[in-house]
Amino acid sequence: MTSRADLLKLLSTEGYVSGEKIARGLSISRAAVHKQVQKLRGLGYAIESKRNGGYRLTARPDIVGPEELHPHLAPGCLFAGNIIYHPETTSTQIELKDRALAGAPEGTVVICDRQTSGYGRLRRNWSSPPGGLWFSLLLRPPFPPEQVPRITLAVSLSVCRALETTLKLTPRIKWPNDVFIGTRKCAGIITEMSAEVGHTNWVAVGIGLNVNNRLPVSLARSAVSLKEACGARIDRAMLCGEILNDLTRTYATLCCDGFAALKKEYNGRSLLAGRTIRVDTGFETLTGIFEHIDDDGYAWFKKTDGSIERIAAGDVSILKSQI
Numbered sequence: 060m061t062s063r064a065d066l067l068k069l070l071s072t073e074g075y076v077s078g079e080k081i082a083r084g085l086s087i088s089r090a091a092v093h094k095q096v097q098k099l100r101g102l103g104y105a106i107e108s109k110r111n112g113g114y115r116l117t118a119r120p121d122i123v124g125p126e127e128l129h130p131h132l133a134p135g136c137l138f139a140g141n142i143i144y145h146p147e148t149t150s151t152q153i154e155l156k157d158r159a160l161a162g163a164p165e166g167t168v169v170i171c172d173r174q175t176s177g178y179g180r181l182r183r184n185w186s187s188p189p190g191g192l193w194f195s196l197l198l199r200p201p202f203p204p205e206q207v208p209r210i211t212l213a214v215s216l217s218v219c220r221a222l223e224t225t226l227k228l229t230p231r232i233k234w235p236n237d238v239f240i241g242t243r244k245c246a247g248i249i250t251e252m253s254a255e256v257g258h259t260n261w262v263a264v265g266i267g268l269n270v271n272n273r274l275p276v277s278l279a280r281s282a283v284s285l286k287e288a289c290g291a292r293i294d295r296a297m298l299c300g301e302i303l304n305d306l307t308r309t310y311a312t313l314c315c316d317g318f319a320a321l322k323k324e325y326n327g328r329s330l331l332a333g334r335t336i337r338v339d340t341g342f343e344t345l346t347g348i349f350e351h352i353d354d355d356g357y358a359w360f361k362k363t364d365g366s367i368e369r370i371a372a373g374d375v376s377i378l379k380s381q382i
């Protein structure tokens with residue numbers, strides 16, 4: 060841990076902490092403590108100081124660097140070891156893929172406050188102004204490429220659980236990669252991979268969550284921020300930490316027991332079950348009723364002629380009359 064993280068940990072206890080205690084805890088001089096405190100203030104931390112009383116942390120800035128995330132990560136969190144934070148980057152997904160190619164370890168996280176070239180599925184532009192959660196995760200799953208699409212499903216489950224636990228919201232999953240609050244999308248997931256026949260090299264999972272950010276006017280009817288859904292500003296580090304903790308467990312379940320172990324909960328959170336939808340699979344466009352997701356993470360889809368089609372992934376639109 061950096062000394063900044065250590066200092067924040069010491070300051071996270073209730074009340075004032077003496078300069079002497081901090082100096083001893085960090086094995087630095089009192090003057091160095093003062094310097095570190097000034098640095099934290101410069102980053103937006105509100106720290107009160109009292110002559111002979113020490114220092115007291117009263118407010119944290121809304122940033123999502125490793126120092127802010129670590130206090131929210133549970134012991135054993137897969138994503139604690141290698142968190143790379145930027146105030147601004149082109150796309151966390153682009154950077155994560157570069158790092159994956161260079162041999163970065165499983166669990167690497169790239170996170171930022173603002174993306175200048177964020178993208179979603181089918182290379183659609185992804186608006187990423189400050190205040191949202193824009194991050195990418197590196198996985199090196201022990202299963203073959205054809206089983207990788209179920210990672211998207213596991214991630215959307217973790218996002219839903221985190222929103223429910225921390226914000227008391229009732230999100231729904233629009234298979235395969237969107238999370239909705241009511242009739243509007245609050246989060247999207249993109250899963251890209253490098254693979255050979257029978258072997259998955261790595262998987263880059265990109266998660267975009269509209270949290271405290273403003274949405275472009277063009278998305279006002281189709282997207283929602285969590286701030287708007289809750290009527291209050293959200294602690295992004297806390298929410299991101301909860302997603303990473305949940306995903307650590309969900310990914311372990313997926314690797315050990317397969318998607319069958321997650322299927323019931325996933326289907327229970329489905330926005331699409333029983334709805335008439337249009338799916339573009341990349342090869343064809345189908346219209347019919349969405350039924351459920353099976354043990355392999357495939358969607359069962361009843362076409363207008365009554366026959367059933369199993370689909371691994373696709374671009375879904377709910378037919379307008381039902382939204």
Ligand code: BTN
Pocket residue numbers: 149150151152153174176177178179180181183185187192193194195236237246247248249265266267268
């Ligand atoms: C979608 O709904 O199409 C998926 C959107 C994924 C956006 C995230 S934001 C973090 C990461 N970096 C990107 O450029 N894209 C993903």
